[in-house]
Amino acid sequence: MDPQSRIQELTQRLHYLNNQYYQHDISEVSDQEFDAMLAELNQLEKAHPDLAPANSPTQRVGGTITKQFATAQHRYPMLSLGNTYSEDDLREFDERVQKGLEGAPYSYVCEQKFDGVAMSLHYATGELQQGVTRGDGTRGDVVTANVRTIRTLPLHLRAGFPADVEVRGEVFMPNQVFNDLNQEREQNGEALLANPRNAASGALKLQDSALVAARRLRFYAYSVLTPGRHFTSHSESLEAANAWGLPVSPTWRRCADLGEVLAYIHEWAQKRFELPVNTDGIVIKVDNLRQQDQLGLTAKSPRWAIAYKYPTAAARTELLRIEYNVGRTGAVTPVAHLTPVPLAGTVVKRASVHNANQIALLDLRLGDMVFVEKGGEIIPKITGVDFAARPAGAEPIRYPSECPACGTPLVRPEGEAHYRCPNERGCPPQLKARLEHYVSRKALNIDGLGAETVGRFFDLGLVKTPADIYDLPQRRAELIGLERLGEKSIDNLIAGIEKSKTVPFERVLFGLGIRYVGETVAQKLAQHYRTMSAILAASAKEMADVPEVGGVIADSMALWSQQPENQHLVQRLQAASVPLEVTGEPPKAVSDRFAGLTFVLSGVFENYSREQLQDLIQQHGGKITSSISKKLSYLVAGENMGPAKREKATMMKVPIISENELLALLPVD
Numbered sequence: 102m103d104p105q106s107r108i109q110e111l112t113q114r115l116h117y118l119n120n121q122y123y124q125h126d127i128s129e130v131s132d133q134e135f136d137a138m139l140a141e142l143n144q145l146e147k148a149h150p151d152l153a154p155a156n157s158p159t160q161r162v163g164g165t166i167t168k169q170f171a172t173a174q175h176r177y178p179m180l181s182l183g184n185t186y187s188e189d190d191l192r193e194f195d196e197r198v199q200k201g202l203e204g205a206p207y208s209y210v211c212e213q214k215f216d217g218v219a220m221s222l223h224y225a226t227g228e229l230q231q232g233v234t235r236g237d238g239t240r241g242d243v244v245t246a247n248v249r250t251i252r253t254l255p256l257h258l259r260a261g262f263p264a265d266v267e268v269r270g271e272v273f274m275p276n277q278v279f280n281d282l283n284q285e286r287e288q289n290g291e292a293l294l295a296n297p298r299n300a301a302s303g304a305l306k307l308q309d310s311a312l313v314a315a316r317r318l319r320f321y322a323y324s325v326l327t328p329g330r331h332f333t334s335h336s337e338s339l340e341a342a343n344a345w346g347l348p349v350s351p352t353w354r355r356c357a358d359l360g361e362v363l364a365y366i367h368e369w370a371q372k373r374f375e376l377p378v379n380t381d382g383i384v385i386k387v388d389n390l391r392q393q394d395q396l397g398l399t400a401k402s403p404r405w406a407i408a409y410k411y412p413t414a415a416a417r418t419e420l421l422r423i424e425y426n427v428g429r430t431g432a433v434t435p436v437a438h439l440t441p442v443p444l445a446g447t448v449v450k451r452a453s454v455h456n457a458n459q460i461a462l463l464d465l466r467l468g469d470m471v472f473v474e475k476g477g478e479i480i481p482k483i484t485g486v487d488f489a490a491r492p493a494g495a496e497p498i499r500y501p502s503e504c505p506a507c508g509t510p511l512v513r514p515e516g517e518a519h520y521r522c523p524n525e526r527g528c529p530p531q532l533k534a535r536l537e538h539y540v541s542r543k544a545l546n547i548d549g550l551g552a553e554t555v556g557r558f559f560d561l562g563l564v565k566t567p568a569d570i571y572d573l574p575q576r577r578a579e580l581i582g583l584e585r586l587g588e589k590s591i592d593n594l595i596a597g598i599e600k601s602k603t604v605p606f607e608r609v610l611f612g613l614g615i616r617y618v619g620e621t622v623a624q625k626l627a628q629h630y631r632t633m634s635a636i637l638a639a640s641a642k643e644m645a646d647v648p649e650v651g652g653v654i655a656d657s658m659a660l661w662s663q664q665p666e667n668q669h670l671v672q673r674l675q676a677a678s679v680p681l682e683v684t685g686e687p688p689k690a691v692s693d694r695f696a697g698l699t700f701v702l703s704g705v706f707e708n709y710s711r712e713q714l715q716d717l718i719q720q721h722g723g724k725i726t727s728s729i730s731k732k733l734s735y736l737v738a739g740e741n742m743g744p745a746k747r748e749k750a751t752m753m754k755v756p757i758i759s760e761n762e763l764l765a766l767l768p769v770d
């Protein structure tokens with residue numbers, strides 16, 4: 102291919118991948134492949150400067166703003182980092198630095214390259230004022246409310262800080278949180294998040310900061326910017342940030358020369374997997390700030406820093422067998438069992454293959470030598486087969502057509518990746534997982550009755566549904582006879598069952614393990630309907646209009662309500678005095694000004710949060726829904742409302758009003 106066409110091709114492809122990555126949190130290719138294409142384009146452009154397009158991906162920061170938030174201009178541009186996968190390139194970098202500094206002595210700071218989302222925080226007189234994403238490097242999204250939910254982030258700095266300071270760092274989702282979240286999503290039948298970076302980025306884009314808080318994001322500061330000269334070196338500023346109470350990862354180190362930099366890189370190649378956060382390399386920065394200025398910036402990245410990226414950790418091993426696990430909602434997930442192989446600091450024995458499509462796509466066969474990779478995800482995955490090493494006559498893997506646990510024919514609903522076992526009432530792993538979910542921390546959290554014990558009771562035939570748990574106190578004598586359970590632990594368990602009858606209704610609803618009814622949805626449904634009987638009586642159509650609920654969840658909830666055995670379960674829970682309604686007074690009606698009117702709220706509001714406006718409307722007798730239809734009374738538009746919504750409302754002749762116009766409709770008291 103001639104250079105011109107290749108440049109065009111690469112440019113188009115990289116623009117597209119950038120857009121997927123930054124706008125939609127999707128990586129269609131690995132970072133390594135992306136970086137290789139970018140490096141190729143860079144070289145072609147250097148060889149043919151006349152062919153380089155003005156807005157080439159080699160010349161700009163890849164991100165963009167999202168149009169869902171207000172935006173702000175960065176005081177100092179937020180750039181990308183030059184990156185490399187080779188130590189030779191680091192030597193060249195070091196030579197460039199040496200040349201640029203004209204022989205003056207210099208040293209480096211090495212830091213972990215945290216794999217999250219870059220964030221700029223502005224503190225004025227020590228108070229957190231604003232959080233802005235990197236965006237296109239010049240302007241970013243203002244996500245202050247979301248950033249405030251990060252609990253380790255100080256809202257006020259401790260003494261000694263300059264009056265005006267910008268702190269930069271990485272917002273990330275700890276690996277443990279990511280794993281928990283995905284486990285929960287898997288059980289609820291929701292789509293899994295690809296990796297912690299995408300999860301953090303997606304969380305920051307949420308409009309409801311209560312939902313962001315549930316994602317338990319964290320922050321590490323790695324740079325401090327002040328007008329005027331406050332520090333002489335980068336390392337000094339990291340120490341100061343730490344002293345002001347900002348979280349700074351203690352992993353950074355001063356390195357006197359390239360030799361020490363390389364030693365740091367080698368040292369962390371394995372150790373990095375023990376950190377609570379994903380990293381994808383090491384950032385090397387010239388320590389002295391005056392020298393940083395002297396070296397300066399290119400349009401895209403500073404000349405005084407570079408990122409060394411570790412190659413993706415991969416290993417080759419034998420595929421022994423595939424086990425099919427049945428989850429709480431009946432979803433069947435294949436897990437590959439492998440000949441144990443060391444990979445990135447741990448010994449890998451199992452890998453995920455996601456679903457049946459993936460098995461076919463990879464053309465997996467038993468006995469194959471397969472490649473496993475540990476990338477951004479925590480559980481390694483099979484990425485390919487060494488076809489040359491395939492044993493003769495290896496049989497393709499046949500995905501089971503029947504449930505491995507109960508023999509019921511599996512079904513695959515259209516558009517879903519997983520097969521599922523439809524035998525909700527009788528499939529043992531499903532029943533057991535539902536019990537485990539019911540007693541779990543975020544649901545009933547029954548003291549003395551953990552997942553293990555309830556699983557054992559299930560195996561012994563003592564309990565089958567959550568309602569059976571409440572019969573346990575009457576079977577005290579029988580339980581005391583059980584191995585490993587003394588009189589004391591049984592009495593604890595009975596006390597725990599009694600005590601759990603004080604949890605709020607929403608946790609019981611969540612505990613029932615209804616597909617798609619996660620913590621937040623349970624909360625919204627409970628708030629809206631207030632009693633279990635009202636939820637059982639609600640139609641799918643009606644529930645779909647409850648904010649945050651929507652069609653898929655409403656259908657699933659309604660389907661559950663229709664099953665006689667579920668109605669029976671609710672009756673038994675009721676008889677056992679399990680909380681099935683919201684306690685306390687319903688929010689007091691202030692007026693009936695909005696009686697009979699329906700509202701959709703969209704965008705970001707100036708004076709009130711969306712939740713506050715919703716409460717306000719409800720207090721005056723109005724109803725909130727989520728979909729725009731001809732019957733809608735008002736669309737209340739905030740800043741940055743999506744253009745599609747406006748268009749739809751205009752087409753359906755729904756009046757569009759602002760926050761202030763809404764407030765003006767209220768009676769003056």
Ligand SMILES: NC(=O)c1ccc[n+]([C@@H]2O[C@H](COP(=O)([O-])OP(=O)(O)OC[C@H]3O[C@@H](n4cnc5c(N)ncnc54)[C@H](O)[C@@H]3O)[C@@H](O)[C@H]2O)c1
Pocket residue numbers: 118119122123127128129130131132133135136162163180181182184212213214215216217218219220235270271323384408
């Ligand atoms: N797979 C894909 O489809 C795809 C698409 C686009 C981009 N990418 C990846 O993203 C990279 C480009 O992203 P980028 O422009 O954000 O650059 P980058 O992620 O390579 O480097 C810059 C970023 O590093 C982060 N960082 C983490 N720790 C840091 C520290 N200690 N000090 C300073 N910064 C630190 C900051 O967020 C900063 O914005 C590409 O090189 C590629 O690997 C992948």
Ligand SMILES: [Zn+2]
Pocket residue numbers: 427504505506507508509522523524528529
């Ligand atoms: Zn089954």
